[in-house]
Amino acid sequence: MSSVSFDHVTKRFGDTTAVDDLTLEVADREFMVLLGPSGCGKTTALRMIAGLESVTEGELRIGERRVNDVDARDRDISMVFQSYALYPHMTVRKNIESPLVATRHARPAAAERAARVREAADVLDLAPYLDRKPGELSGGQRQRVALARAIVRRPQVFLMDEPLSNLDAKLRTQTRLELVELWRRLEATFIYVTHDQVEAMTMASRIAVIADGRLQQVGPPQAVYDRPANLFVAGFIGSPPMNMIAGEVDRSPLAGPLRVRTAIGNIPLPTPPTTNLHSVVAGIRPEHLRLGGSDLSVEVLNVEQLGHERHVICRAGDARWVVRQAAHEPAPAVGERVGLGVDGASLHLFDPTSTERIA
Ligand SMILES: Nc1ncnc2c1ncn2[C@@H]1O[C@H](COP(=O)(O)OP(=O)(O)O)[C@@H](O)[C@H]1O
Ligand SMILES: [Mg+2]
Known part of the structure; x- marks a missing residue:
């Protein structure tokens, strides 16, 4: 042993x-x-x-x-x-x-x-x-x-x-x-x-x-x-790293589907988080963002070609985000404002105070 x-x-x-x-x-x-x-x-x-x-x-x-x-x-x-x-x-x-x-x-x-x-x-x-x-x-x-x-x-x-x-x-x-x-x-x-x-x-x-x-x-x-x-x-885990942004969970029934409101748009939530917290940090991996969606709006700062794929670097509020794109998809232009789609199922939520994951 x-x-x-x-x-x-x-x-x-x-x-x-x-x-x-x-x-x-x-x-x-x-x-x-x-x-x-x-x-x-x-x-x-x-x-x-x-x-x-x-x-x-x-x-x-x-x-x-x-x-x-x-x-x-x-x-x-x-x-x-x-x-x-x-x-x-x-x-x-x-x-x-x-x-x-x-x-x-x-x-x-x-x-x-x-x-x-x-x-x-x-x-x-x-x-x-x-x-x-x-x-x-x-x-x-x-x-x-x-x-x-x-x-x-x-x-x-x-x-x-x-x-x-x-x-x-x-x-x-x-x-x-x-x-x-x-x-x-x-x-x-x-x-x-x-x-x-x-x-x-x-x-x-x-x-x-x-x-x-x-x-x-x-x-x-x-x-x-x-x-x-x-x-x-x-x-720490993931390269490029997970994209993060602060947001508020919007539970008001009049506002429509459950969502996280952020400075760059709303992220739909498929299921209610198991917390009463209002403020959260939302995290989305670069491969879970889709260019051409309509949930979020960002500005393209640079496009990095890696041959087999492409990293689109964006300004998302105060943060730099990375969107992973397949090489065969059309690349956006630098300086362009683009919409991003988010698959709510791949969203990560964290408690901004304790920094722990919210289920
Ligand atoms: N012999 C030592 N005397 C005093 N402090 C040490 C000694 N060895 C490590 N440390 C301190 O312990 C911490 C952890 O160091 P270390 O185990 O070498 O980290 P890592 O390998 O993850 O870089 C650091 O703050 C380092 O300065
Ligand atoms: Mg060491």
Whole structure:
């Protein structure tokens, strides 16, 4: 069993609360992504699992075992850092082997070590480079050496701290796929930290969204995308981000169908919200707006061609909105005033005070 669980875990550095009352269960063999902006406590959470930071309050378990006071070397985990420092004077082979040599547990015999290095090198397509030094490899190959070094010990849990952020965009996409394949093949638990919501969406079994040290929402990527729990998650997940505007729920029967009144027009509501709130924040994803509709009125500021689709940037009151348009549809002109149609069923409503989602 290699589940990992945080039970009301808090980590403080002096006056700074880096992780605030975190309760999270990472299931055995799950690919869990901790997602949030820089400084939200992701690295600190990982370092507590690794045993590199102490736990201030709460309980941390790996499998059934409470590990608050267990030495880092006795936790059966491997961590890959953003700045993976390889030994420059050693060959790739020696670099991959190093965790098996520098162990305070019984060191595997030379033949066993060689077999494990070969296996790790095969998994990461590094066999042709085993006799090179890190300086003779590309950035992507060096990153794969760091991953091979992490798997050579065959740990139960892998911790990865933004391991792709030093790679260029194309290599990042490719390595993303390789990591997911690696996870399937190793049948181990992965806990992966990133600030990049695309990485989270594409790789995770479940995403845990964190802001200011606090867990905001946890769930499968599509569920988090479809039903963000609050304004933070709504704004953080999705690219381009969800369009937002303040409005008032108009319940007067004389005004016609139920709707949200905003500065740029009225958004029809298919069902009454489960709240008596008058003021709300309405959120609409770029793919749920239709150019040529008549619910809202905006001004076109720019048109971004992406080949397979188009992003129409609009001024919507004080905000900038993005409308996603298929490439074959006619593009609007910059400066034009256009109408937008909204499918009420895809509308998100939030409480402006608590910032929580309204059902
Ligand atoms: N060793 C430390 N001493 C003091 N403050 C720290 C230390 N490590 C992290 N912090 C603070 O804890 C917060 C969370 O940091 P971190 O876990 O590195 O965030 P992230 O990885 O999400 O960018 C930040 O405010 C950071 O400045
Ligand atoms: Mg970090």
